[in-house]
Amino acid sequence: EVQLLESGGTLVQPGGSLRLSCAASGFTFSSFAMAWVRQAPGKGLEWVSTISGDGGGTTYYADSVKGHFTVSRDNSKNTLYLQMNSLTAEDTAVYYCAKEASFYNTPPDWFDPWGQGTLVTVSS
Amino acid sequence: DIQMTQSPSSLSASVGDRVTITCRASQSINTYLNWYQQKPGKAPKNLIYAASSLQSGVPSRFSGSGSGTDFTITINSLQPEDFATYYCQQSYSTPYTFGQGTKLEI
Numbered sequence: 623e624v625q626l627l628e629s630g631g632t633l634v635q636p637g638g639s640l641r642l643s644c645a646a647s648g649f650t651f652s653s654f655a656m657a658w659v660r661q662a663p664g665k666g667l668e669w670v671s672t673i674s675g676d677g678g679g680t681t682y683y684a685d686s687v688k689g690h691f692t693v694s695r696d697n698s699k700n701t702l703y704l705q706m707n708s709l710t711a712e713d714t715a716v717y718y719c720a721k722e723a724s725f726y727n728t729p730p731d732w733f734d735p736w737g738q739g740t741l742v743t744v745s746s
Numbered sequence: 747d748i749q750m751t752q753s754p755s756s757l758s759a760s761v762g763d764r765v766t767i768t769c770r771a772s773q774s775i776n777t778y779l780n781w782y783q784q785k786p787g788k789a790p791k792n793l794i795y796a797a798s799s800l801q802s803g804v805p806s807r808f809s810g811s812g813s814g815t816d817f818t819i820t821i822n823s824l825q826p827e828d829f830a831t832y833y834c835q836q837s838y839s840t841p842y843t844f845g846q847g848t849k850l851e852i
Binding site: 657659666667668669672682684685718723727729730731732733734735736737738739 | 776777778780782784788789790791792795796801833835837838839840841842843844845846847
């Protein structure tokens, strides 16, 4: 069974940094691109970032996080990361990791499955 | 960026009803359109990928159609567990974008 388990979410002050992790199991981790998707309280879904399977890796970011978030992966540990710097209140959200269907973020592509999410709250 | 617009934003229906939710893309996305279901406090779940392919384990009362810019998801014979929020998402190009969601209520 494919499982994704996020961790690292917490309360952080504006301007602070945080690293989220997503531990994967049940599939060949290095064969798939992985993504972070977030959901602000009471709002819809927002794709944040994708990293290709090789981890070398081709990376993609939403404009809203480009330059202050960095996605990475350790294929030897089956773990996905999201380093978040210069956090603002607008980054407050539940952050989900998700397995993509493709290797290089090429269509057709979809997110399945998703982890349970980890809550990041940016507040003083 | 490709904008995804869902309609309606909310929908009231009864058990046993047939409902259709529409998603429109701001440009052609071929059939690179996915649908997700999200229940309160839970992670989204993929129902349909590539416009019309049913994800493994998803009941056959769910179906998807469309290509280009206009897409639909249809739920036949609504069950109590189907009351949730539904999102469409395009995978034609990054940034991947979602519709604003359709809340399906009893």
